[in-house]
Amino acid sequence: GAGVSQSPRYKVAKRGQDVALRCDPISGHVSLFWYQQALGQGPEFLTYFQNEAQLDKSGLPSDRFFAERPEGSVSTLKIQRTQQEDSAVYLCASRGRGLAAYEQYFGPGTRLTVT
Amino acid sequence: AQSVTQLDSHVSVSEGTPVLLRCNYSSSYSPSLFWYVQHPNKGLQLLLKYTSAATLVKGINGFEAEFKKSETSFHLTKPSAHMSDAAEYFCVVCLEGAQKLVFGQGTRLTINP
Numbered sequence: 001g002a003g004v005s006q007s008p009r010y011k012v013a014k015r016g017q018d019v020a021l022r023c024d025p026i027s028g029h030v031s032l033f034w035y036q037q038a039l040g041q042g043p044e045f046l047t048y049f050q051n052e053a054q055l056d057k058s059g060l061p062s063d064r065f066f067a068e069r070p071e072g073s074v075s076t077l078k079i080q081r082t083q084q085e086d087s088a089v090y091l092c093a094s095r096g097r098g099l100a101a102y103e104q105y106f107g108p109g110t111r112l113t114v115t
Numbered sequence: 116a117q118s119v120t121q122l123d124s125h126v127s128v129s130e131g132t133p134v135l136l137r138c139n140y141s142s143s144y145s146p147s148l149f150w151y152v153q154h155p156n157k158g159l160q161l162l163l164k165y166t167s168a169a170t171l172v173k174g175i176n177g178f179e180a181e182f183k184k185s186e187t188s189f190h191l192t193k194p195s196a197h198m199s200d201a202a203e204y205f206c207v208v209c210l211e212g213a214q215k216l217v218f219g220q221g222t223r224l225t226i227n228p
Contacts, residue, residue: 033216040124040221042218043159045216048214055214101147101209102161105158107158108156108157
């Protein structure tokens with residue numbers, strides 16, 4: 001079956017622009033996670049959804065970052081007024097019902113470059 | 116707080132020689148620890164997991180790791196490197212009840228022919 005997909009795969013934005021990154025989780029997976037991976041670093045947790053409810057957004061670095069999952073499937077991570085420090089790979093992961101916390105399936109990521 | 120430290124940012128070995136990627140953890144109790152691999156332009160893939168059962172854990176592609184509580188270590192090993200093992204490797208801890216994964220900084224593994 002299809003894995004987690006993300007679009008676009010690459011995004012270049014001028015500083016100050018708004019961007020929207022999309023994640024399509026594995027069909028039927030109730031949990032969805034966003035991580036940010038800066039160049040040369042490990043991924044860092046941003047936020048977590050269970051169905052449409054955003055249960056943890058402790059990792060969002062500023063109020064310019066906003067995530068939604070209105071129907072409990074596709075999720076969008078929006079970054080307003082992008083800054084150069086937002087340049088990173090944004091990873092999405094999903095997890096099926098009843099699976100352990102660590103059993104997250106990752107997408108290929110969206111590489112955001114802010115110029 | 117739980118965290119992991121990967122001791123080497125880059126490891127280079129020759130094909131056919133052993134691989135050792137080092138990871139130390141910090142935790143107030145026995146954590147759940149994992150190794151993930153990230154190939155270029157591909158998603159992160161779980162290599163192996165330790166969840167308080169056997170301390171020697173076998174994973175995919177011939178990798179294994181040993182949980183050593185006395186040394187607070189969870190090093191990743193493979194007896195004989197293959198060219199296809201070239202990738203970025205992450206040691207990861209799962210925060211109990213918090214649903215989130217905490218990644219180390221990563222170790223880039225290069226295989227020389």
